[in-house]
Amino acid sequence: MNRKRLFESGDTVTTFTGQAGMVISEKIFAKARDSLKEGRRPGHYFAPGCCHNPDYVIQIPVLFEDGTYDVMRAMNIRKAPDLPEERRANLQRLIDNQTG
DSSP states (O other), rough: OOOOOSSSSTTTEETTOOOEEEEOHHHHHHHHHHSSSBBBOOTBBTTTOOOOOOHHHEEEEEEETSSSSSEEEGGEEOOTOOHHHHHHHHHHHHHHHHHH
16 A cells, blocks of 8 residues: 655655755665755754654655755745756756766
């Protein structure tokens, strides 16, 4: 049974501060944790003593344009389907670099 998700891998999003990013899959998130820096943006998910368990409902892993990632709270991001193609291509290139 598939669980309902608010965000899917590949969705473009923006934070409430205007930073653009792309939702990443669990596989890419695991690689990003090893090779990229966590951005710790306003609105990222944190809880003392808790690890990141992206469920794509409350905790959404996002790769941002500056090459950092964060697990964001769903209420602090919104979908951005109208993101310019140049920015979308830049995000996709960053993701492709993670997939090898």
